[in-house]
């Protein structure tokens with residue numbers, strides 16, 4: 762556990778731990794509040810089942826964020842990272858990113874990848890601040906209100 766005395770989060774205790782099935786309803790609720798096209802609870806359940814690295818960030822006792830990471834063939838891929846709206850812009854996304862980088866490195870990956878919407882400027886700034894660089898565009902990758910939206914592909918070396 763890491764205490765955060767004096768930070769914008771006051772004395773709430775911050776912890777990042779593995780997600781388990783008991784977290785799924787709360788995580789799926791947070792997901793619905795955060796995305797226009799949210800993952801279903803079943804997608805999170807499947808992510809646990811197939812062995813993705815799924816984590817929750819808690820501010821005791823609240824689930825304030827979560828992440829999902831896939832690792833294989835020497836590469837890691839961030840599939841989801843999210844912070845509860847009322848706790849954003851306090852550094853928690855950065856804490857989750859640091860955790861994801863450590864998880865990927867510990868799992869033996871040499872490169873970490875992610876996709877993000879070009880419209881998601883706060884996410885892009887956060888990734889850049891953690892040394893991710895854009896390496897390409899996937900055309901029409903995301904569902905969007907008016908049809909499809911491209912994805913920016915970013916990567917970060919781990920060694």
Ligand SMILES: CC(C)(COP(=O)(O)OP(=O)(O)OC[C@H]1O[C@@H](n2cnc3c(N)ncnc32)[C@H](O)[C@@H]1OP(=O)(O)O)[C@@H](O)C(=O)NCCC(=O)NCCS
Nearest residue numbers: 795842843844849850851852853854855876877883884886
């Ligand atoms: C993207 C997301 C995870 C970022 O989480 P976050 O907790 O807000 O991230 P951070 O607080 O670490 O950084 C975000 C901003 O807050 C600022 N910040 C960090 N700590 C701060 C503090 N103590 N006080 C004020 N601002 C702070 C950062 O500088 C950054 O500013 P910028 O966007 O102007 O560059 C969050 O916005 C989110 O969950 N969005 C919805 C889901 C989503 O889009 N996920 C990404 C999919 S690719």
